[in-house]
Amino acid sequence: MRIAIIGPGALGCLFAAKLQSSTNEQDEILLIDHREERAEQLNKQKILLESGTDSNRYPVTVSSSPTALAPVDILLCCVKSYQLPSSLEFIAPLLTPRALLVFFQNGISHLKYSEQNTFGATVAYAATSEGATRLASGHIRHAGTGHTSLGYLSPAADSDNRQLQRLQQKLEAAGFASSISDNIAEKLWEKLFVNVGINGLTAMYNRTNGQLLTSCAARGKLKKLVREAESVAHAIGMRQENDPVLATLAVCKRTARNISSMLQDIRNKRPTEIDAINGAISRLGRANGIPTPVNDELIAQIKKIEAQYQ
Numbered sequence: 478m479r480i481a482i483i484g485p486g487a488l489g490c491l492f493a494a495k496l497q498s499s500t501n502e503q504d505e506i507l508l509i510d511h512r513e514e515r516a517e518q519l520n521k522q523k524i525l526l527e528s529g530t531d532s533n534r535y536p537v538t539v540s541s542s543p544t545a546l547a548p549v550d551i552l553l554c555c556v557k558s559y560q561l562p563s564s565l566e567f568i569a570p571l572l573t574p575r576a577l578l579v580f581f582q583n584g585i586s587h588l589k590y591s592e593q594n595t596f597g598a599t600v601a602y603a604a605t606s607e608g609a610t611r612l613a614s615g616h617i618r619h620a621g622t623g624h625t626s627l628g629y630l631s632p633a634a635d636s637d638n639r640q641l642q643r644l645q646q647k648l649e650a651a652g653f654a655s656s657i658s659d660n661i662a663e664k665l666w667e668k669l670f671v672n673v674g675i676n677g678l679t680a681m682y683n684r685t686n687g688q689l690l691t692s693c694a695a696r697g698k699l700k701k702l703v704r705e706a707e708s709v710a711h712a713i714g715m716r717q718e719n720d721p722v723l724a725t726l727a728v729c730k731r732t733a734r735n736i737s738s739m740l741q742d743i744r745n746k747r748p749t750e751i752d753a754i755n756g757a758i759s760r761l762g763r764a765n766g767i768p769t770p771v772n773d774e775l776i777a778q779i780k781k782i783e784a785q786y787q
C-alpha cells in the first residue's frame with residue numbers, strides 16, 4: 478500500500494515517521510512537501526522525532542514532485558486549512574478515484590470537500606488529539622499521545638469502509654490509538670469546541686494551554702467562547718453528549734505544558750487558523766442569528782497580531 482502524507486509540519490512529520498517505522502515491505506510511506514529545497518534537506522537529515530527522553534531519526538522519503546510519482550492508495554492531508562486549495566492542486570497527480578483522501582484540519586471549513594473537488598478521490602475526515610510540536614524543520618516533539626477518530630460524513634460503500642479500516646490498522650500498528658466513528662461530524666465539533674476555547678486565547682495571552690486555567694480573565698473568556706460555539710451548534714442541530722466547556726478545561730489540564738498550534742504560528746509569524754476555528758463559529762452564528770461577540774473580538778485581536786508581522 479502506498480501512503481502519502483502532505484504537510485511536513487508537526488502532525489505530518491509525526492504520522493510519516495511513525496508509519497514509516499512500523500511499515501512492512503509491501504508498504505511505502507511518502508512525505509510530500511511543496512518546497513523543493515526543504516524536501517531535499519529533509520531527505521538528507523531525516524525526520525527527527527523526540528518522544529519523552531527518546532530521540533530518533535526516521536528515514537522517510539520526502540518528495541516535492543507529485544508529477545513524478547505514481548498515484549497513492551491513501552493520502553493523509555496534514556496542511557493548515559487555509560493551505561487546502563493550493564495543496565489539493567499540488568497533489569492532484571497522486572489522486573485518483575481509487576484513492577482515499579483523509580483531511581486532518583482543525584475547524585470545520587474543510588467539510589465542504591467531496592469527490593467533486595478532490596479529483597475523484599474518496600473523502601474521509603479525521604479528528605486527532607495527538608499533540609505534536611515543531612521544534613525546527615523536520616524536528617518535532619511528540620508532546621502527548623492522543624486519539625484519532627476517522628470517518629465518513631455520509632454512509633460509504635463497503636470497499637471504502639474496508640480501506641478506512643486498513644488505514645486504522647496501520648495507525649494502530651504505528652502506535653496511534655484510533656477508531657472509526659459513525660458520527661465524525663460530532664467528533665470534529667468536539668475538537669472544534671476545544672480549539673475555539675484554547676487556541677486563540679493562548680495566542681493572544683502568549684500562554685501555554687495550562688496557564689489559561691490559572692488566570693480568572695482567561696478562564697472566563699474561554700468559557701464564553703465555548704458557550705457561544707455551543708449556541709451556534711445547537712442552532713444548526715448539532716448536539717453534544719458532554720459539556721464542551723468542561724471538556725475544554727479538561728484538555729487544558731491534560732495538555733498543560735503544550736504550546737497550542739496557534740501560539741506556535743504566532744511565535745513563528747505564520748498565518749493562523751483563526752478563520753477556520755473561531756471564524757467558522759462567527760460566520761455560522763451570523764447566518765443563524767446567534768450573536769458571537771467574544772469570538773468576534775478574539776478574531777479581531779488575532780488578526781491585529783498577524784497584521785503586525787514584519
Ligand code: KPL
Nearest residue numbers: 675732735736737738739
Ligand atoms: O489541538 C490543539 C492545538 O494546539 O491546535 C490543542 C488541543 C489545543 C492542543 O494544544
